[in-house]
Amino acid sequence: DIQMTQSPSSLSASVGDRVTITCRASQGISNYLAWYQQKPGKVPKLLISAASTLQSGVPSRFSGSGSGTDFTLTISSLQPEDVATYYCQKYSSAPLTFGGGTKVEIK
Amino acid sequence: EVQLLESGGGLVQPGGSLRLSCAASGFTFSNFAMSWVRQAPGKGLEWVSALSGSGGSTYYADSVKGRFAISRDNSKNTLYLQMNSLRAEDTAVYYCAKCLQPGPPAYFDYWGQGALVSVSS
Numbered sequence: 588d589i590q591m592t593q594s595p596s597s598l599s600a601s602v603g604d605r606v607t608i609t610c611r612a613s614q615g616i617s618n619y620l621a622w623y624q625q626k627p628g629k630v631p632k633l634l635i636s637a638a639s640t641l642q643s644g645v646p647s648r649f650s651g652s653g654s655g656t657d658f659t660l661t662i663s664s665l666q667p668e669d670v671a672t673y674y675c676q677k678y679s680s681a682p683l684t685f686g687g688g689t690k691v692e693i694k
Numbered sequence: 695e696v697q698l699l700e701s702g703g704g705l706v707q708p709g710g711s712l713r714l715s716c717a718a719s720g721f722t723f724s725n726f727a728m729s730w731v732r733q734a735p736g737k738g739l740e741w742v743s744a745l746s747g748s749g750g751s752t753y754y755a756d757s758v759k760g761r762f763a764i765s766r767d768n769s770k771n772t773l774y775l776q777m778n779s780l781r782a783e784d785t786a787v788y789y790c791a792k793c794l795q796p797g798p799p800a801y802f803d804y805w806g807q808g809a810l811v812s813v814s815s
Contacts, residue, residue, distance in 0.1 A: 621801035
């Protein structure tokens with residue numbers, strides 16, 4: 588099965604900073620990658636599909652890129668409401684594996 | 695408005711069984727694959743199982759294969775997860791999630807609020 592590895596597992600950054608989260612697949616998955624945001628005590632929310640397609644209503648400071656095995660989620664200017672854990676998920680084939688998550692905090 | 699409402703969670707002893715239900719509304723249920731995703735306390739998301747819109751294709755994580763069974767009743771707009779031979783490591787919040795297309799594999803555009811399953815003696 589394809590493994591999904593996220594890095595870092597946690598990060599602390601200042602408001603306004605550019606934040607980058609990486610997700611690596613153990614085999615190529617084309618662009619079949621989604622990103623989710625889960626705020627503390629809340630249900631996961633879909634941010635990005637097909638590696639780079641921003642979902643309706645998601646702020647434009649979020650962006651995704653990558654294809655094959657290496658993907659990134661970027662927050663161009665970190666805001667206090669972005670405090671959350673972010674997960675990648677591959678959907679090229681079952682199992683629909685999630686990455687381990689990246690916890691983002693404000694410094 | 696899409697709504698997914700899980701029920702059936704609770705405390706069960708190791709080796710026991712439990713059936714989760716997910717009542718769906720706000721979309722044409724039979725047109726979309728559905729899935730279960732779980733989250734152990736303080737841990738990350740783990741995909742558990744998925745089912746095509748017709749119910750003809752099922753998929754399971756290795757960790758639950760042979761113990762859990764996913765099903766759906768499209769006439770009742772309801773998704774189920776029958777969980778047998780439960781173990782302590784199955785303790786988690788179980789989310790029902792809607793897929794964006796009729797068949798897995800897919801990603802999830804809507805999630806329920808979750809049902810807590812605790813396996814303990």
